[in-house]
Amino acid sequence: MHCPALRVSLLLILLFALKGGAARASDWPMWRLDPARSAHTEQRLPESLHLQWVHRLPQLEPAFKNERLQFDVGYEPIVKDGILFYGSSQTDSVTALELKTGKQLWQFSTDGPVRFAPVAWKDSVYFGSDDGCLYAVSARTGELQWKFRAVPSRRLILGNRRLISVWPVRGGPVIENDTVYFAAGVWPFEGVFVYALDTATGTVKWVNDRLGFLYGQHPHAAEAFGGVTPQGYLVISDNELIVPCGTAFPARMNKQTGNLIEFELPKPGRTPGGWFTAAGKAARRGETEVTTPVLQFDRDVNSARHENGQNYGPDGKRGLRQQIHLTDRSIKYQTPIPGVEGTIHSLLVAADYLIAVTLEGSIYCLGPEKTTPVTYESPILKITAERSGKPQNFPLPAMFSDQLQAGGYVFMAGMPDASLLNTLLTHSQLHVIFLQNHSGMINSLRQ
Known part of the structure; x- marks a missing residue:
């Protein structure tokens, strides 16, 4: 008997099943999820989570002491197709773990510290190193697919007590539409290079090597050459590529051509730290001192306006980030997580699992299954402990x-x-x- 209502019902059930399957298989393929670094996912987490495994790793030492420059103070894992990847400035490597069990699948070593999260795209994983190169390896095996030297020579220098390239990759990679963007070089007088490469072959789509020689006024009120100093994760916003420059003004570039849209050198007398606004009458010399506060922090300025005013930033407090957003709730870094010890540095969600990373150097995986947690300890920690007792x-x-x-x-x-x-x-x-x-x-x- 032909029944249209039954056919419609079965179709709806199939659609819901497919939608649910897609949600369960969702990934977190790059730092803060996507090229916009939104950390906003449509995934949902199970109501009850249990500790599955923990990897105890050496605590990382950031390249800079300034907190606003500490993009590498902790591990930043990503997840794709049931595999977790993380880079390490301690071991100069990228490691792949089976998400469900925490077992190591492979480890790929470079010739310098890996300070940024890798990016997973299709069947490959991409990452930069302080050795001045960008790498593409197989996500399944860790086998090298191609290596791109982003710098003009093999000159080395001592940096952070390591021997690194004069042009380390300090502009964290981001991928969109089969193009990987990244930056090398931090000293404008040595040269700065921003690249767009084809993800399949590593061939250059465009390069802008003119960003280190911009003439303008500097904070000490003198005019001189200066330029972009890539330090942080690159961001894609519509047709623009945004290159963070530490405490300085970020550079805006056309992602199709690499042409510079906007960049300003720090102004004379500039004090980095945020936006402020006067809330009362201006005080003039000789007038009675104003008793009510006239300066307040403008929290709205630091809100992500394009995300309906939700505040993703530090809310005027010390720290880099404070929460990630799921479909049905937000997870704040300050909220204690059962089984997780230490200060939360990073959170991500993938395929019904919550990954929590602490500043102390541990990666925790929490999932829906009740199981006996497995602890993996880095050989470096074991060797350090043995030597400390001798x-x-x-x-x-x-x-x-x-x-x-x-x-x-x-x-x-x-x-x-x-x-x-x-x-x-x-x-x-x-x-x-x-x-x-x-x-x-x-x-x-x-x-």
Whole structure:
């Protein structure tokens, strides 16, 4: 018997099932979810969440002491197709974990700290490094697909006690429509490079290398050359690419051509920190002192107006972010999460799982299943704990100067002497840098 009502009902059930399946399979493929960095997802979380696993990792040390520049103070995972990815400035690598179990699938090492969250796009993962390169690897296996050197030479410099490129990738990558955007270089006088690359091949769609030589007035009231200083995650807003510049004014660029739309050097006497507005009569010299407050913080200015006035910022308080938004609720960083110890640094939601990251260096996964949580501890933490319990009384060889007894840098090249290397590593005051062109030997030493 033909029944239109039954057919319509089955169609509605199928549509709801497909919609539900899409929601359960939703990802968090880049920092703060999307190219606009909105952290606003249509996903829903189960009412009851249980700790599934935790990875205890070394605490990260940011590149800058200024809190407004600490884009790399903690781990920033992303999730796609049931795999969690995170970068590390401690181990110079990107690691992939199975989301459900926390088991490590692969780890890819670069030649410098990885300070920004990777970006997952289609079947690949993209990330930049302080070595001046952008990498594309297979999301499933971690196999290198292509590597793009974004800088004009292999010049190296000491930065944050590490040997890095003169032009580190400090403009965090963002992807839209098969194009990955990122920036390299932080010193305008050395050159700054903003790129748009094809995600499949790594070929250049456009590059703007003229942003480090802009003439204008500086904060000390003198005119000179200066420029864009990429420091933070790039953002896409409509047809514009926004390049954050730390505490300075961000640069706005045309994402199709790479042409600069707007950028201003800091003004004389400028004090970074936010927007302020006068709320009373202006006080003039010789007049009676005003007793009521005349200066107040304009919280509305820091609201995301395009998100119906919802405040995504720090609300005038110390800190970088305070919440993420789901379809049915918001999750605030300040709200305690059962099973999570430490200060919440980052939150994300993917496929019915809540990922919480702490400043202390742990990544927690909470899900709907009741299970016995599994704890994974980084080998670096184990080695550090073992060495902290042993007396460090190994004398340095005679070839080293007395000054190194108080600390310093040791550069090694060629074939490593295992005994010498182990002795040097027992001295925590030394920074040991090993230079080697043989990738197999480097990987062996890392392990």
